[in-house]
Amino acid sequence: MSSDVRRLDPAEVAGHGADRAEVDLSTDLAGLALPDPILTASGCFASGREMDRFYDVDRIAAVVVKSITREPRRGLPTPRMAETPSGMLNAIGLQNPGVDAWVAHDLPWLAERGVRVVASIAGKSVADYRAVAEALRAADPEAATIRAFEVNLSCPNVEDRGLVFACDPSVAAEVIRGVRSVAHVPMLAKLTSDVTDIVAVARAVVEAGADGLTLINTVLGMVIDPETGRPALSNTYGGLSGPAIRPIAVRNVHQVHTAMPEVPILGCGGVREATDVIQFLRAGASAVSVGTSTFVDPFIGPTLVEELRTWCAQRGIATVRELIGTCTPWEA
Amino acid sequence: MSSDVRRLDPAEVAGHGADRAEVDLSTDLAGLALPDPILTASGCFASGREMDRFYDVDRIAAVVVKSITREPRRGLPTPRMAETPSGMLNAIGLQNPGVDAWVAHDLPWLAERGVRVVASIAGKSVADYRAVAEALRAADPEAATIRAFEVNLSCPNVEDRGLVFACDPSVAAEVIRGVRSVAHVPMLAKLTSDVTDIVAVARAVVEAGADGLTLINTVLGMVIDPETGRPALSNTYGGLSGPAIRPIAVRNVHQVHTAMPEVPILGCGGVREATDVIQFLRAGASAVSVGTSTFVDPFIGPTLVEELRTWCAQRGIATVRELIGTCTPWEA
């Protein structure tokens, strides 16, 4: 079987252990109650509709939609991606229809399908971020569908390369304060690992009003075509994702959770198997979001939920919540 | 054949193209003349003697030896490593015999075998670094064997976790000034990618007297045993290396070379094939050092040299030097 064909199939594992049904997978992420800890990662599940061709996407605990900007974004020219060892590099440039079109076309569909949505917000200025948040609140004032915001502070692909909000604690905090002032739902700040001190950035955004953190976005990388000397991506640099970065993501979650154990974390980076979810939970995440693995297996979300249930049942773990933050360092 | 068994074998490729012998692989690294651009990476070739069981290690352009500290270091308890997707995590804790024992036992052997040595220096304080440099100069004042220093500013495994020199431009510069004041050979500063602004650190150490840069050291990561909840490494965190980090390393080299095209760079991170070497050269490195791949293939150094020769011959490239810094971004 192929490298990314998974051995465990929900249909198969469903037979194991009498207590599978009794395992409580529900979790809470910054006040957002979730039936299980497996979310999608922004930009890796499109609008939700594409994936609904495969299965009912309201089965997903929550869909983190592709980052939404104030204005429509055409994105970057191709090539936009390259494969790397156990990972991929991408530079999409936040292609999206803009908040008005999203509210007009995507939100109604998600609402109709009863999908729990985490709306990812991106922008070029504090005003941009706030404008998107305002438009989203106006479109769903009761938070019937949009249950949380994720503020994407860390996209390395915006046109203005100098400006990566998440690299400067005070700038990041400013964005969070801007969104906070209009947000009507819990707000996660999504950070990048490409900083000297992730804890400092985390602390700044939490103090500015973030209810939780998403850790981590892609890691800045580059591939060069050896023959032509051209960067593999039209944007020169891109974001590295997939299993290759998983150890970096787990480390970030553990560092931040150790420093601020009370702050809810959505872990993200290279999740592919149930044991990866366990790593993130033990490191201190309350839930995980799955990105690149969706490209390899459209069914990854529901599959992970079943695997997780089996994993817990086999070990007599009654609720996944009891795993959160249970990484015990070796005695010195 | 296995995942890391390489298809190209020097014995096979030796037949190709009449001009193989005419390809000039020599390069210059911060004043150090090298017959080819393939060096070893510190900590991945032990003292040189271990590898000499396989072939004459004086065939290597230059051996970057395991980092040397003032005092002997016992290193960290096991487990010291974990495998990760296309990479590995390690926390050795700079186990080494200390500079006196190194000078007494390792240097004479290297000198006798005529190995070109780059001595990697590590320490806990500026005084430590300088003391090691002084002892090395005293042991080889004519630079007969020790042709360069590599100042390891970026090891994340030292006991004092707060103190990673390479994370702070001014602290890093201070170390470089300290070593500079006693160095009698070209000096490379080895940096970590785990910073917000690699160019700022690079600029600081170059201004402080570094003749060149080694980019990059391992990336801080973590693996948790899902069953036990223990970190896979006794040290909790460790350094990620291998092909998984190659895109990160290439990006760092390109960023620094773009900002300071005149500064010589030794590229390092995930080199496994000739085309990886080409990526680093095109990004701006004058040579590369090979770490983790040595663990998989003890012959990687000589193999890469032959592959590189073939690669150039097939494309009519007369000298590898003409590839350095030849990455051409896409027109916008």
Add this chain to the structure above:
Amino acid sequence: MSSPRHRLAPARGRTGADTPVKAACEVLGRRRQGPYWVLSFAAREIAERARPGQFVEIAVDAPHSLLRRPFSIAGVSRQGVAAGTVDVVFDAHGPGTAWLSTVATHDVLDIVGPLGTPFPLPQRKVNCLLIGGGYGSAPLFYLGEKLVAQGLRVDMIVGAATEDRILGTIEAKRLSATVTFTTDDGSYGTRGRVTDVLADTVAATGAGVVYACGPNPMLRAVSEGCVELGVPVQVAVEELMGCGIGACFTCVMPLRGRDGEVTMRRTCIEGPVFNGARIAWDETRVRLGPTVEDEPDEPPARPTDAELWGER
């Protein structure tokens, strides 16, 4: 073939005729066809739903590889002993395709499909010119069969760099009223590119629509040639794909709408078959390969896009 097919889990996904599935597919055979490989696998759901122009995404086990690889569907069998079989034709050039060229009969592949938009079939009687380059001819044979079954005249231009890279000489001749072969080096058929013979062939065959599949530079040249000739043209393009299912936005092509505005459309879900005249080739990285040299004299009246399949 004694097959353990019954042991394979059923494909996962919905049952709708227009939805893709994820299936564990037994390899039924792998054989050489000139410089290419033909791979046949058992995939009942995919075979039943597939239409020409669509593709499948195959998970590969090449070292350190992560992503699936997209391949056009080159044919399916829905009836008889081979029912539920899908064929793809591929060129082994990189690690993923090299690995695929080593799979053995009875190996099981993880495949998602059918994906993407099919070639639209003409809603009225019209002569069809099919232009294939390299392995791009494979899906055109599949399309050609449908067109012929619909009672339409099919002609082909089949191009390649050299004779040995021409795919399916016999299939092409069997299927089409006329076939024009071109090779860059003249080792077979006309020396030159497919576009060198485009105008003449359109004129000679009275083609009212062109379908093309092959390298993007060829598709650009064919599209631009057809625009000049005033012939509707449908092309199946290739772009790097992260997912093939519309989730990642890596695979975009710039498409010009009727309002002249260019938007980035995902090749994997809004393509790979696009109206070639709508692609904003200038805004792509696709450099013009061959150019059309001869101007056609007096093109015959032909149905428009709107007449053929409604606007696309």
Add this chain to the structure above:
Amino acid sequence: MSSPRHRLAPARGRTGADTPVKAACEVLGRRRQGPYWVLSFAAREIAERARPGQFVEIAVDAPHSLLRRPFSIAGVSRQGVAAGTVDVVFDAHGPGTAWLSTVATHDVLDIVGPLGTPFPLPQRKVNCLLIGGGYGSAPLFYLGEKLVAQGLRVDMIVGAATEDRILGTIEAKRLSATVTFTTDDGSYGTRGRVTDVLADTVAATGAGVVYACGPNPMLRAVSEGCVELGVPVQVAVEELMGCGIGACFTCVMPLRGRDGEVTMRRTCIEGPVFNGARIAWDETRVRLGPTVEDEPDEPPARPTDAELWGER
């Protein structure tokens, strides 16, 4: 076996009898032995140089795996039709060993070896007790043959968790004067751990030296038991190995020198065979498994380490 062995490139490395090589090795066979796999491959240079206690590092093609996997050499053939054959015995539990359990005859594996220190052979006549746990018994059979060939008496204790995990019942009986089997659950032989029968067996066999291979907790218990009994003990330990060739320093064990100072020694190059009495077990993460319950009465006079092989 019609073998394409001549097509394989010669092993790379030096020709010295004590140096490892890197070789492309044809798989000659793979078979089940109880819960374990026995893998035989053609590796002339490794077979010629190998000594019991040494290991090989095999490159595996498991998904996303990078590092080689270490396996003790379980036997070699230097003569006859099988000349140049090396055997390893392994337990398929993780991705690398699972992959290895799927290789086919004639597949080619990339193998580095022989690596590490061999078991030192006694320089004087002494009875040898070999203690194996799980797949750890495999290299002991190889050692036992050498000892018997040297005219020494060999006795064995073979332990496992359950009967079906005992390796090589027949080999053990063939080789040794006596064999004591132990299983944790009593499903075969004595119920308990190998150390439960250590003192009695040493007494009964007059063993003057103990060789052990198996899980580290067992080796710790055996080592501590032997220290109490005053019997020299050589153990082949396991530690996570990044390289197996001495380059990475991941595989260290704390060893106590004669001066009492503990230094970290690389298992792959200064081991895997160590004097069990010298390992500073307290400073390892190896938790004591079984404990020795019975105190021996009046141990017979036995040769010391120095007498056996010079200090180690």
